[in-house]
Amino acid sequence: MKLAAGIKEISCSTLKTKEPMSSHTSLKIGGPADYFIIPGGSEELKELLCFCRNEFIPLFVFSGGTNILVSDKGIRGLAVKLNKAFKNIDINGSRVTVGAGMPLPMLAARTAQEGLSGLEFAAGIPGTVGGAVVINAGAYGNCMAELISKVKVLTWQGEIKVIFSNELDFDYRHSSLLRKNWIVLEVELELVRAEYISIKQRMEELLNHRRKNHPTQPSAGSVFRNPPGESAGRLIERAGCKGLRIGDAQVSQKHANFIINLGRARAVDYLEVITRVRKRVYEEFGVMIEPEINIVGEES
Numbered sequence: 001m002k003l004a005a006g007i008k009e010i011s012c013s014t015l016k017t018k019e020p021m022s023s024h025t026s027l028k029i030g031g032p033a034d035y036f037i038i039p040g041g042s043e044e045l046k047e048l049l050c051f052c053r054n055e056f057i058p059l060f061v062f063s064g065g066t067n068i069l070v071s072d073k074g075i076r077g078l079a080v081k082l083n084k085a086f087k088n089i090d091i092n093g094s095r096v097t098v099g100a101g102m103p104l105p106m107l108a109a110r111t112a113q114e115g116l117s118g119l120e121f122a123a124g125i126p127g128t129v130g131g132a133v134v135i136n137a138g139a140y141g142n143c144m145a146e147l148i149s150k151v152k153v154l155t156w157q158g159e160i161k162v163i164f165s166n167e168l169d170f171d172y173r174h175s176s177l178l179r180k181n182w183i184v185l186e187v188e189l190e191l192v193r194a195e196y197i198s199i200k201q202r203m204e205e206l207l208n209h210r211r212k213n214h215p216t217q218p219s220a221g222s223v224f225r226n227p228p229g230e231s232a233g234r235l236i237e238r239a240g241c242k243g244l245r246i247g248d249a250q251v252s253q254k255h256a257n258f259i260i261n262l263g264r265a266r267a268v269d270y271l272e273v274i275t276r277v278r279k280r281v282y283e284e285f286g287v288m289i290e291p292e293i294n295i296v297g298e299e300s
C-alpha cells in the first residue's frame with residue numbers, strides 16, 4: 001500500500017495491481033505483476049525509477065513483450081511498460097531520432113516512405129525500438145547496431161545520458177545495456193537514401209519469407225541463440241525435437257527454433273520444453289544451446 005500511495009504521488013498514470021503479464025506478452029504467458037504502470041513520459045519514468053530505487057522496490061521495464069517469458073508467479077514490485085508516450089519520431093535528412101516505444105514495423109514502414117533504407121530487415125520484427133536496441137535485434141544478416149549512432153538512456157542513478165554506439169559493446173544479440181540495466185529512452189539511427197520502390201520490394205521479400213517459414217501461433221520469436229557457425233533451429237530439428245510438447249508449449253513443426261503456445265501454456269511447461277530441447281541437442285551434437293529470450297519473474 002505504501003508503494004501504491006508513493007506512486008500515486010509522483011505519477012498521474014493509472015496504476016494497476018495484480019496485472020496479468022500474459023496480456024502484455026506475445027507468448028500470452030505470465031503471472032501477475034504486483035504493480036503495473038504505463039508512464040506518460042521520461043520525467044515520470046525518472047520519478048518512478050528514483051522512487052523504486054530509494055524504497056528498494058524491484059523495477060522491471062519492458063516494451064513490446066515480444067522477447068520475454070514471464071514466470072507463472074509473475075513479477076514482484078513494479079512493471080513499467082514503455083509505449084504511447086515514447087513513440088516520438090524526428091527525421092532530419094538520413095538521421096532518424098526515435099522513441100523507445102516505437103514498434104519496429106511501424107518505424108520500418110515510415111522510414112521506407114521517406115526513402116530511407118536500412119530497416120528492411122526489421123519490418124517483420126514485432127517488438128519495439130527499445131527492446132531491439134538492448135538485445136541488438138537482427139535478421140537476414142543485418143542488425144540494429146549497424147544503424148545506431150547514439151542512444152539516450154536513463155541510468156539507475158536517475159541520470160539521462162547520451163551514449164555513443166561504440167561504447168555499447170554491441171555483439172550478436174548483445175549490448176552492454178543488458179548488464180547495466182539502463183533504460184533506453186530514445187535512439188538516433190543513421191540510414192541511407194534509396195528508392196522507395198526498392199526498399200519496399202526488399203521488405204516484401206523478407207516479410208514473405210517470414211510468412212512462409214514462421215508459425216502464426218503465439219511465440220517469442222527464436223528461443224535459442226545460434227551457436228557460432230551453426231543454426232540453432234537446424235540442430236533442434238536434427239535432434240528430432242520438432243513437435244515436442246509439454247502441456248500447451250510445443251516446438252513448432254514449422255520452425256524448430258520457435259516454441260509456441262497452443263492455447264493455455266504455462267511458463268513451467270515452456271521452460272520444461274526449453275530444458276528438454278537443450279538436453280537432446282547436447283546429447284546429439286555436444287552443443288549446449290543458450291536461450292535468446294529473456295526469462296523473467298519470480299521462479300516457481
Ligand SMILES: Cc1cc2nc3c(=O)[nH]c(=O)nc-3n(C[C@H](O)[C@H](O)[C@H](O)COP(=O)(O)OP(=O)(O)OC[C@H]3O[C@@H](n4cnc5c(N)ncnc54)[C@H](O)[C@@H]3O)c2cc1C
Binds near residue numbers: 126
Ligand atoms: C514472431 C516473432 C518474430 C521475431 N523475430 C525476430 C527477429 O527476426 N530478430 C530478432 O532479433 N528478434 C525477433 N523477435 C524477438 C523480438 O521481437 C525482438 O527481440 C524485439 O526487439 C524485442 O522488443 P520488445 O520491445 O518486444 O522487448 P521486450 O520483450 O519488451 O523486452 C525484451 C528485453 O528488453 C528489455 N527492454 C525492453 N525495452 C527496454 C527499454 N526501453 N530499455 C531497457 N530495456 C528494455 C526488457 O527488460 C527485456 O529484458 C521476434 C519475436 C516474435 C514474437
